[in-house]
Amino acid sequence: MAGIKDVARRAGVGVGTVSRALNGSGYISEETRKKILEAAKALDYQPNELAKNLYRNKTDFIGIMMPNLEHPFFASLLKHLELELYRYGYKCMVCSTEDIDNREREFLDMLKRNVMDGIIACVDLPGDEEPETERPVVTLERNWGGGIPMVHSDHAMGGKIAAQVMLEAGCRKVLHLYSQGKDSPFEQRHRVFREIMSAHGVQLVEAEAEWNHMSYGYDLEMARRCVRQYSDVDGIFASDVQAFGCMAAALEMGKRVPEDLQIVGYDGTEITRMTYPTLTCICQDLPRLAQVSVQTMVALLEGKPYPEDLVIPVALQKGGTVRWT
Amino acid sequence: MAGIKDVARRAGVGVGTVSRALNGSGYISEETRKKILEAAKALDYQPNELAKNLYRNKTDFIGIMMPNLEHPFFASLLKHLELELYRYGYKCMVCSTEDIDNREREFLDMLKRNVMDGIIACVDLPGDEEPETERPVVTLERNWGGGIPMVHSDHAMGGKIAAQVMLEAGCRKVLHLYSQGKDSPFEQRHRVFREIMSAHGVQLVEAEAEWNHMSYGYDLEMARRCVRQYSDVDGIFASDVQAFGCMAAALEMGKRVPEDLQIVGYDGTEITRMTYPTLTCICQDLPRLAQVSVQTMVALLEGKPYPEDLVIPVALQKGGTVRWT
DNA sequence: ATGAAAGCGCTAACAG
DNA sequence: CTGTTAGCGCTTTCAT
Numbered sequence: 106m107a108g109i110k111d112v113a114r115r116a117g118v119g120v121g122t123v124s125r126a127l128n129g130s131g132y133i134s135e136e137t138r139k140k141i142l143e144a145a146k147a148l149d150y151q152p153n154e155l156a157k158n159l160y161r162n163k164t165d166f167i168g169i170m171m172p173n174l175e176h177p178f179f180a181s182l183l184k185h186l187e188l189e190l191y192r193y194g195y196k197c198m199v200c201s202t203e204d205i206d207n208r209e210r211e212f213l214d215m216l217k218r219n220v221m222d223g224i225i226a227c228v229d230l231p232g233d234e235e236p237e238t239e240r241p242v243v244t245l246e247r248n249w250g251g252g253i254p255m256v257h258s259d260h261a262m263g264g265k266i267a268a269q270v271m272l273e274a275g276c277r278k279v280l281h282l283y284s285q286g287k288d289s290p291f292e293q294r295h296r297v298f299r300e301i302m303s304a305h306g307v308q309l310v311e312a313e314a315e316w317n318h319m320s321y322g323y324d325l326e327m328a329r330r331c332v333r334q335y336s337d338v339d340g341i342f343a344s345d346v347q348a349f350g351c352m353a354a355a356l357e358m359g360k361r362v363p364e365d366l367q368i369v370g371y372d373g374t375e376i377t378r379m380t381y382p383t384l385t386c387i388c389q390d391l392p393r394l395a396q397v398s399v400q401t402m403v404a405l406l407e408g409k410p411y412p413e414d415l416v417i418p419v420a421l422q423k424g425g426t427v428r429w430t
Numbered sequence: 431m432a433g434i435k436d437v438a439r440r441a442g443v444g445v446g447t448v449s450r451a452l453n454g455s456g457y458i459s460e461e462t463r464k465k466i467l468e469a470a471k472a473l474d475y476q477p478n479e480l481a482k483n484l485y486r487n488k489t490d491f492i493g494i495m496m497p498n499l500e501h502p503f504f505a506s507l508l509k510h511l512e513l514e515l516y517r518y519g520y521k522c523m524v525c526s527t528e529d530i531d532n533r534e535r536e537f538l539d540m541l542k543r544n545v546m547d548g549i550i551a552c553v554d555l556p557g558d559e560e561p562e563t564e565r566p567v568v569t570l571e572r573n574w575g576g577g578i579p580m581v582h583s584d585h586a587m588g589g590k591i592a593a594q595v596m597l598e599a600g601c602r603k604v605l606h607l608y609s610q611g612k613d614s615p616f617e618q619r620h621r622v623f624r625e626i627m628s629a630h631g632v633q634l635v636e637a638e639a640e641w642n643h644m645s646y647g648y649d650l651e652m653a654r655r656c657v658r659q660y661s662d663v664d665g666i667f668a669s670d671v672q673a674f675g676c677m678a679a680a681l682e683m684g685k686r687v688p689e690d691l692q693i694v695g696y697d698g699t700e701i702t703r704m705t706y707p708t709l710t711c712i713c714q715d716l717p718r719l720a721q722v723s724v725q726t727m728v729a730l731l732e733g734k735p736y737p738e739d740l741v742i743p744v745a746l747q748k749g750g751t752v753r754w755t
Numbered sequence: 756a757t758g759a760a761a762g763c764g765c766t767a768a769c770a771g
Numbered sequence: 772c773t774g775t776t777a778g779c780g781c782t783t784t785c786a787t
Binding site: 162166175198375 | 481679
């Protein structure tokens with residue numbers, strides 16, 4: 106592997122000159138620049154990024170922490186985050202905590218060791234400690250407190266839209282699958298939904314999903330159980346995957362959707378458009394969530410002020426699991 | 431940020447001693463070791479990995495190249511790869527090429543710049559050039575030639591199983607959605623499937639999906655078009671996502687699955703178990719694919735021989751989209 | 756058993 | 772404009 110010294114020798118100049126020529130910093134005569142470029146090409150010179158990183162104390166890596174990479178919400182979010190980071194010249198290092206003990210802690214420690222420049226986290230803060238904040242952290246949908254910027258969807262709006270859909274659809278007894286995290290912004294969605302339902306005299310049956318247990322298997326299984334247990338409801342509000350689990354269980358029991366049972370999902374991932382009928386759901390704006398969190402991260406890294414408004418609107422996607430009038 | 435010098439000063443020893451104590455290399459008296467450990471703890475010392483990387487010329491990063499992180503097959507594969515790399519102490523750097531021009535090339539160049547120790551690639555080799563092989567590359571389901579190890583499923587077996595299912599189900603006219611890459615091992619699946627179908631006099635209608643255009647939207651749209659166009663088939667063989675697209679289009683047209691139309695998917699991702707009826711499909715063994723490719727990568731990095739057999743068996747998942755007798 | 760010193764490959768400050 | 776040199780923070784000889 107040719108190093109900068111080899112290039113310097115071949116071009117008959119000093120290493121400093123090579124560095125300047127290749128980085129376009131400082132003054133270089135056109136002539137020597139050409140010589141250097143030629144030498145670099147001839148030797149197929151590639152600067153060793155490790156040396157550069159040590160000097161700059163920066164790697165251009167951003168770590169992404171997610172509970173589960175297989176879940177359609179996180180898979181899609183990761184895609185958008187990676188793309189957005191790429192636009193700003195950052196590389197994406199990913200950590201799927203799954204249910205592995207201590208994985209969050211280990212990952213956060215890497216931040217202290219300068220492995221990456223910052224972290225975008227979609228998981229809860231491990232333990233009760235404040236994170237070291239020497240390098241920036243931005244969270245998505247998770248409250249880490251301590252002035253750490255949190256980008257999230259407008260879940261109050263989501264709960265409200267879902268409730269309105271249920272009301273217009275004429276539901277009288279609704280199954281509501283929810284989950285609650287550490288001061289999570291999600292709770293707004295459930296709170297608002299409950300309030301509106303109660304205010305209109307709609308009966309509510311609730312089941313709590315384990316927080317942060319993001320997996321298809323779990324979601325489908327719990328959805329199935331709930332539908333069996335509360336077989337007399339005429340409406341369901343749950344996350345996308347859970348909603349599909351409910352629909353499958355109901356169809357298996359001989360119910361018709363939406364004639365006997367109306368279903369509203371939450372998230373709006375691609376899977377909602379994959380079936381017939383398509384799933385009516387509240388869509389989170391994943392591209393925008395990714396965009397804003399990356400912008401915030403970059404601003405933090407550059408010491409600039411970051412966007413004030415970190416709340417992203419949601420939208421209704423009308424699908425075939427609700428009877429529209 | 432406390433450095434090794436600070437620790438040395440505080441413990442009243444030289445930096446070399448601190449390094450040895452903390453890495454457990456060389457001889458250290460129990461007494462000074464204690465002093466050093468204390469000092470390190472007191473200062474919350476974290477070794478700067480950038481310096482270590484430069485010295486070792488190694489980062490413990492493995493790059494993962496994928497065409498699309500949102501697609502359930504790749505999302506799931508990534509999850510397993512990341513987990514497996516973690517087991518071996520490697521971190522996972524991810525690159526989603528999407529359809530971005532030159533992204534593969536750029537990512538491969540990072541390998542030359544020592545940004546990562548190796549690459550596991552699930553995309554085609556850009557251009558016709560041989561990749562620099564100074565640092566190891568392993569591919570998953572992609573043929574990069576030049577002695578680069580390729581881990582892949584036993585697609586001949588997959589094609590055979592799918593064909594047998596179709597025959598047993600009594601299909602007489604089958605729609606076959608396929609795609610072909612650069613010398614891809616996938617082709618076996620299509621070749622074997624065709625051969626068996628023809629041998630038994632089953633009529634075959636084929637539609638080619640664009641290679642490497644891995645996205646829900648595209649898959650669903652093309653599936654819908656095909657089902658409309660070939661509305662008289664009684665069986666369909668396609669990838670998971672395409673299969674769902676076909677099923678949705680057929681249901682929308684008033685057909686019944688599996689009574690009027692039987693469907694066999696390929697991949698066996700989580701989405702196949704999400705609906706009612708569940709999708710009959712050929713399952714690739716993603717955990718095993720990940721395991722073998724990571725083992726191969728690690729062996730390459732350590733200069734050891736790697737597993738000979740890089741072909742992973744597939745299995746049939748019986749679902750409700752086929753009439754079982 | 757331990758301290759001093761020489762790199763790892765690059766960038767930037769400083770002389771010329 | 773360009774060459775020389777001093778780090779970046781760590782690991783590892785090499786003396787002692």
